[in-house]
Amino acid sequence: MEVMLNRVLKSEDYVLQNLIQFYHYEFSQYVPVLRVNADGLFKKMGIANYWTNPEYHPFFIKVDGALAGFVMIRSNGEFSNVEQFFTLKYYAGQGVGRAAAKQVFELFPGKWRVLQVKNNYAAQAFWRKVISEYTGDRYFEKYDAKDDRSSVQEFHTDNRML
Structure with a gap:
């Protein structure tokens, strides 16, 4: 199984928005304000800055050439942040998310921050495991008091395990 990241082109923004519908559906259990409209759709995510601001980087996650999810990164020169990360349920437990995270x-390279909302224990466990594997347990975790105790992991790619 080959896991690849492909940069999302502006002409593919509609595909990303389609996948974001699934992401919002899954995420709505942790963020109650995410609701569908009268047409049964979640509000489109504002993603225009991913093609106009050089800090933002959208990628499709593909497995053997097939769409499997997406990852959206913000890298401002001080820190890189995972803004959104999603893989389709079909790929759960197959190492797709882990491979995509390590590729990103x-x-x-440099300093990273990865945040998970409170109560999203599956995401917290996933990121702790991936970052621990990647860094050999050389990362720092804190809770963001401003964001109601969301978990935040910080690490540097220099600590990666080769």
Whole structure:
């Protein structure tokens, strides 16, 4: 199984918005304000800055050439942040998310921050495991008091395990 990251082109923004519908559906259990409209759709995510601001980087996650999810990164020169990360349920437990996360860390060397909302225990466990594997347990975790105790992991790619 080959996991690849492909930069999302502006002409593919509608595909990303389609996948974001699934992301919002899954995420709505943790963020109650995410609701569908009268047409049964979640509000489109504002993603225009991913093609106009050089700090933002959208990628499709593909498995053997097929769409499997997306990752959206913000890298401002001080820190890189995982803004959104999503893989389709079909790929759960197959190492797709782990492989994609490690690839994105390699694309943006330096300091990283990865945040998960409170109560999203599956995401917290996933990111702790991936970052721990990647850094050999050399990362720092804190809770963001401003964001109602969301978990935040910080690390540097220099700590990666080769």
